[in-house]
Amino acid sequence: MIESWVINDDSPGPVLSEVVLEALRARIDSGQLETWLISSSGRSLAFVTNTERAMVMLLEEQGDxxxxxxxxxxxxxxxxxxxxxxxxxxxxxxxxxxxxxxxxLVEHIVGTGSWPADARWIVDR
Known part of the structure; x- marks a missing residue:
């Protein structure tokens, strides 16, 4: 099964990698600087921004x-x-x-389920 993602608080259905950036930009434009995406496998992807920089976190399960x-x-x-x-x-x-x-990073993770090969990230576990 291919993993699908939804925006946790306002998405009526899955958000595709091709439109996830449009959704994030619309949320930022409306003042929503924190977005959580939840995958069909139970993973979470957090995006929190100040409009110049962003924290991007990938969690395997709640409490991870x-x-x-x-x-x-x-x-x-x-x-x-x-x-x-x-x-x-x-x-x-x-x-x-x-x-x-x-x-x-978000577009790639939503599209493939993993970090891009050239991404810089650390494991906090």
Missing amino acids: PGEHAVDPGCEGSSDGFGLSNGQHDEYPDQDTVPIGEAFR
Whole structure:
């Protein structure tokens, strides 16, 4: 079976890799900076942005520390990562990626179920 993904809070059906970026951009434009996608196999893909950088996390199941995209060598931190509960977080820039890269990662994961071969990510388990 091919894994399918839905946006956790507003998707009536599966979101395809070809349109996931359009959905993310529409959510960002409406002020929704946190998006969770849930796969048919029970995995979760988190995308949290401040509109310039994003944290992208892939979790195997609920409670899994998961794995996340990184930008090795990047210094400093960025704030403004808005969560759906109203909280605004700050993350080290090395634990986030530029938003264009985050879009590429999400599109690839939704399309294939795995990180792109050239992606930089670490396992938090």
